[in-house]
Amino acid sequence: MLRIISFTVAGVLALGASGLALADGNSSMSSDLAKTNPFYAPSTLPFETPDFSKIKDSDYPRAIEAGIKQQQAQVAKIADDPAPPTFKNTLVALERSGQLLMRATRALNLMTGANTDPTLQNIQQTVAPQLAANQDEIFLNAKLFKRVEHIYQERSKLKLDPESQRLIWYYDQQFVLAGARLSPADKTQLKKLNEEDAALSAKFSNQLLAASNAAALVVNDKAELAGLSPAQLDAAAAAAQARGLDGKWLIPLDNTTQQPDLSVLTDRATRQKLFEASWNRAERGGPNDTRGTITRLAEVRAEEARVLGYPNYAAWALQTQMAKTPANVEAFLDKLIPPATRKAKEEAADIQQAIDQDGGKFQLEPWDWDFYGEQVRKQKYDLDSNAVKPYFQVWRVLQDGVFYAAHELYGVTFKERHDLPVWQPDVRVFEVYDDNGKPLGLFYADYFKRDNKSGGAWMDNLVYQSGLLHQLPVIYNVCNFPKPQPGQPALISFDDVVTMFHEFGHALNGFFADQEYPSLSGTATARDFVEYPSQVNEHWASYPQVFDHYAINYQTGKPMPAELAAKLRKAQAFNKGYDMLEMLEASELDMRWHTLSAGTPVANVDAFERAALEKTHVYMPQVPPRYRSTYFLHIWSNGYAAGYYAYNWTQMLADDSYQWFLDHGGLTRANGQRYRNLILSRGNTEDLAKMFRSFYGSDPQIGPMLKFRYLNAN
Numbered sequence: 001m002l003r004i005i006s007f008t009v010a011g012v013l014a015l016g017a018s019g020l021a022l023a024d025g026n027s028s029m030s031s032d033l034a035k036t037n038p039f040y041a042p043s044t045l046p047f048e049t050p051d052f053s054k055i056k057d058s059d060y061p062r063a064i065e066a067g068i069k070q071q072q073a074q075v076a077k078i079a080d081d082p083a084p085p086t087f088k089n090t091l092v093a094l095e096r097s098g099q100l101l102m103r104a105t106r107a108l109n110l111m112t113g114a115n116t117d118p119t120l121q122n123i124q125q126t127v128a129p130q131l132a133a134n135q136d137e138i139f140l141n142a143k144l145f146k147r148v149e150h151i152y153q154e155r156s157k158l159k160l161d162p163e164s165q166r167l168i169w170y171y172d173q174q175f176v177l178a179g180a181r182l183s184p185a186d187k188t189q190l191k192k193l194n195e196e197d198a199a200l201s202a203k204f205s206n207q208l209l210a211a212s213n214a215a216a217l218v219v220n221d222k223a224e225l226a227g228l229s230p231a232q233l234d235a236a237a238a239a240a241q242a243r244g245l246d247g248k249w250l251i252p253l254d255n256t257t258q259q260p261d262l263s264v265l266t267d268r269a270t271r272q273k274l275f276e277a278s279w280n281r282a283e284r285g286g287p288n289d290t291r292g293t294i295t296r297l298a299e300v301r302a303e304e305a306r307v308l309g310y311p312n313y314a315a316w317a318l319q320t321q322m323a324k325t326p327a328n329v330e331a332f333l334d335k336l337i338p339p340a341t342r343k344a345k346e347e348a349a350d351i352q353q354a355i356d357q358d359g360g361k362f363q364l365e366p367w368d369w370d371f372y373g374e375q376v377r378k379q380k381y382d383l384d385s386n387a388v389k390p391y392f393q394v395w396r397v398l399q400d401g402v403f404y405a406a407h408e409l410y411g412v413t414f415k416e417r418h419d420l421p422v423w424q425p426d427v428r429v430f431e432v433y434d435d436n437g438k439p440l441g442l443f444y445a446d447y448f449k450r451d452n453k454s455g456g457a458w459m460d461n462l463v464y465q466s467g468l469l470h471q472l473p474v475i476y477n478v479c480n481f482p483k484p485q486p487g488q489p490a491l492i493s494f495d496d497v498v499t500m501f502h503e504f505g506h507a508l509n510g511f512f513a514d515q516e517y518p519s520l521s522g523t524a525t526a527r528d529f530v531e532y533p534s535q536v537n538e539h540w541a542s543y544p545q546v547f548d549h550y551a552i553n554y555q556t557g558k559p560m561p562a563e564l565a566a567k568l569r570k571a572q573a574f575n576k577g578y579d580m581l582e583m584l585e586a587s588e589l590d591m592r593w594h595t596l597s598a599g600t601p602v603a604n605v606d607a608f609e610r611a612a613l614e615k616t617h618v619y620m621p622q623v624p625p626r627y628r629s630t631y632f633l634h635i636w637s638n639g640y641a642a643g644y645y646a647y648n649w650t651q652m653l654a655d656d657s658y659q660w661f662l663d664h665g666g667l668t669r670a671n672g673q674r675y676r677n678l679i680l681s682r683g684n685t686e687d688l689a690k691m692f693r694s695f696y697g698s699d700p701q702i703g704p705m706l707k708f709r710y711l712n713a714n
Contacts, residue, residue: 001458001503001531001634039063039104045420046431047442048463049474050107053421057119060108064127067101068134074098075138078147085147087158091171094138095468095517105131106462113454114446114478115423116209125202132198136191139178148175163685167517170684177319179308186307193304200297204290205454205637211288212253212631213451215281217274219249227264229386234485242451253278254480255455255633257582257624260493263370263385268362275367282630283606290630291605297636298593299601306598314594314642321526321643322688326595329645330616333587335702336648337617339711340584343577348622350376366624373575381571385493388568391551391560392497394447394481394490395428401497401550402504403430405540409672410508411435414443424450426483432511440511441465444476447500448483448490454633455480457499459506459534464521465513473522475510477503489554494568498541505537506530512680520684527639528646529688533680535647535654539708542569545667576710578623580648585625587645588616590635594642605629655704656696 034040038054040063045051074097081089105127112124138144151158152172155165179190218240219225225233233249240250251261251274259278265271282290301313310316314326323329352364354372364372377383403414414430422429426448432440441463463474479499484490492500506523509530513522523530540546544565551560560568592612602608609629613619627634634640657679661671678695693699706712 001456001638001640033062033066037063037066039067039100039107042099042103047439047472047474049420049442050103050462051421052423055107057117057123060104060120060123061127063104064101064108064130067098067104068130071098071101071134072137075141075144079141079144081147085150087151087160087164087168090144090147090151091167092468092517094171095167095466095519099469101134106460109460110462110476111423112205113458113460114476115450116452116454121206121209125199125206128198128202129195132194133191136178136187136194139175139180140182140187140191142180145175145180148172163516163520166685167520170519173320177308177316182307190304190307193300193307197297197300197304200293200300201637204293204297205633207288207290207293208282208631208633208637209452209454211282211284211290212255212455214288215277215284216253217251217270217277218245219251219270222249224267224270225249225251225265227266228261229264231485231488232261232482234488235482238485252449252451253281253455255631256626257628258366258370258626262367263374265371268368271367271371272365279366279624279628282628290636294593294629294632294636295602295605298596299598301594301641302596302598302600312595312597314591317594317642321646322528323645323649326591326642329587329591332649332652333584333591333616333645336580336711337584339706339713340577340580341618341620342713343711344581344620344623345577347373347376347575347577348620350380354379364622366622369578369622373578377571377574381567381574383564383567383571388494388551388560388564389491390489390553390555392492392494393552393554394492394496394500396552396554397492397497397500397550398445400552401541401546402500404549405501405537405543405546405667406504406508408545408667409540409669410512410676411669411672412440412511417442439472441473441475443507443511444474446476447479447481449480450483453478453480456633457503458638459503459510459523461510461522464518464524465510465515466518466521467514467516469518471518473510473513475507477507479503491554494541498538501541502534502538505534508537509533509680512676513683514681515683515685522683525684526646526688527643528649529653529692531646531650532653532657532692535650536657536675539654539658539661540667542572543667573710580709580711581618581620581623582626583648585613585618585623586627586632587648588612588618589625589627589629589632590640590642590644592616593629593635651709652700652702652705653692653696655708656700658708659704660696 037059038051039059042048043051078090078093083089108124112120148171152168155168179187182190222233225236228236236249236251239252240248243250254260257278259274262271262274265274282288305311305313305316308316318324318326318329323332348364351369351372354375355362355364355368374385406412412435413433415433417429417431420429422444424446427444427446430443430445432443434440457479459475459477461473461475463471465471465473481490481492481496510522515521547565548559551565552558553560589609589612610619613625634644640646657675664671675695679691682691689699
């Protein structure tokens with residue numbers, strides 16, 4: 001996932017994937033703040049990376065307040081300029097504005113996601129509406145929009161390079177979709193709605209983190225955890241002890257509905273308790289129940305869309321996407337629902353047969369799927385997932401797998417740095433070098449789960465590449481892998497391996513950025529394009545040359561035997577109906593929430609969710625959505641509102657592209673360089689559909705996706 005922090009309706013467009021991507025100018029901060037606040041000036045550390053050894057929680061609100069004032073002064077100067085509007089004195093000036101604000105908010109985004117605390121959570125909820133208001137002051141500024149629109153209308157007469165022309169188009173689109181053409185009364189109403197949207201989104205994020213921590217399964221009797229390995233039991237005991245629960249065991253929740261331990265827990269009652277803890281995590285009443293927050297968020301977004309002149313939020317949000325309309329999204333999903341449902345039903349029948357053969361006198365339930373599915377996997381593919389885990393040690397996977405594939409494709413190299421401060425001791429830092437030896441930027445790897453870290457995995461930037469600002473990227477990947485006990489190896493599943501490759505695919509998109517303007521740089525693309533490079537990179541995890549380089553047994557130092565590796569590859573066909581269907585269910589929930597029209601309140605979240613799944617023909621009791629509405633962080637807080645379908649859309653783009661690689665020799669420097677030149681380095685500098693065609697040779701086709709996702713009819 002690329003973490004897109006958005007604070008407003010305008011902000012989700014204006015910020016794109018690059019956070020608060022408007023940059024530099026003179027500061028009017030007090031001399032006291034200049035002396036004491038680490039965000040006042042660019043960091044003196046390499047690549048302007050933040051100095052986390054000097055940043056205190058109290059620094060963020062002061063810097064953000066000053067940064068907003070600074071940017072507003074810069075924007076007012078641009079809008080009030082008596083000189084005729086030009087590309088340089090208006091758009092380039094906007095690109096330079098807000099550097100202080102950007103430094104502070106990007107660091108805050110990192111900390112509130114990866115290493116938060118109650119003070120930071122309060123700051124997040126306080127500044128969210130302030131940041132929303134700041135965006136509105138920019139994009140609803142009539143004088144500023146008049147200058148932007150004049151440049152847009154005159155663009156054909158200007159002798160500018162293609163990227164500069166794209167920036168003109170980009171700004172005009174952002175202003176128009178943000179409501180620049182609304183009446184003063186409508187602008188006032190929209191500003192209030194945007195601020196409420198931002199505040200609710202921040203509230204949801206904090207509620208969910210607390211709810212997930214509180215819902216962790218506490219077990220009193222070790223026998224109930226039969227099936228867990230000794231290392232897993234030790235980790236569960238340590239997790240309980242860390243919360244003052246001596247003599248007990250605690251299983252923390254992942255962000256998804258299904259939980260990893262469901263595949264090995266032999267006690268059915270324990271499996272049900274764990275599943276229900278996950279399923280009901282944010283519906284337990286009290287201050288962390290998110291139902292009221294999300295229903296109000298849906299209402300606010302529908303009202304924002306109405307004010308902007310759209311029938312629903314999705315119709316508005318999709319204007320900037322490749323899909324363009326809700327109808328196009330549904331048409332795409334409709335192509336996947338029948339094969340995914342058919343495949344999932346076949347899988348359910350196989351699992352029910354395994355239950356019956358095992359003497360179970362019960363019908364398959366969601367908490368049984370992974371446990372008995374693992375038995376089916378062993379029967380069909382003769383593969384035990386525990387047998388392969390010793391070959392996936394997280395740091396070896398990173399350096400001999402993720403980094404190795406990047407080197408073979410793109411020529412890049414990596415050198416670990418131990419001299420740079422980090423936000424948490426588990427974090428490791430690497431400097432990235434291009435094939436000519438020149439630095440490309442810094443990469444931070446924060447891989448292990450913590451109670452104060454949001455669930456899931458994501459990539460984001462602390463510094464964005466920009467020729468205009470003379471900056472190289474500083475990028476981080478965050479995951480939630482189980483942290484081993486001292487002296488134990490950090491072993492992960494193959495699914496986790498794929499996650500590492502995915503998130504680093506985003507990082508490559510950021511490192512190879514070669515843009516002048518920060519608003520168009522790197523991952524600042526549409527949601528249904530930005531996941532495309534990351535999903536291409538997933539494919540290299542199982543590519544034989546790469547796999548054999550990192551799949552080394554941590555005890556023996558020997559590579560995975562060819563027979564076991566072949567079984568693992570063959571077993572990738574397993575559970576693909578389930579995998580696709582749970583994603584499609586989540587996509588349909590997202591679209592149903594965001595195609596509500598204004599004035600359509602939702603009285604019962606659970607009833608709405610069930611009706612949405614049934615109406616779109618994805619409801620299957622044994623296959624719950626990957627994310628339930630009440631803990632769907634992507635759409636309520638991380639910028640994927642009306643955009644979760646993008647994961648499947650970009651699977652189509654990625655599978656097409658991987659097929660191209662295979663057709664042209666696979667993992668080669670020539671192929672990697674072509675992909676870098678035509679996709680990874682291009683940012684948002686041209687129409688994204690055209691960009692894809694330039695690499696693939698045609699519009700996207702669904703055939704390779706059905707093939708690689710094992711959804712073709714038998």
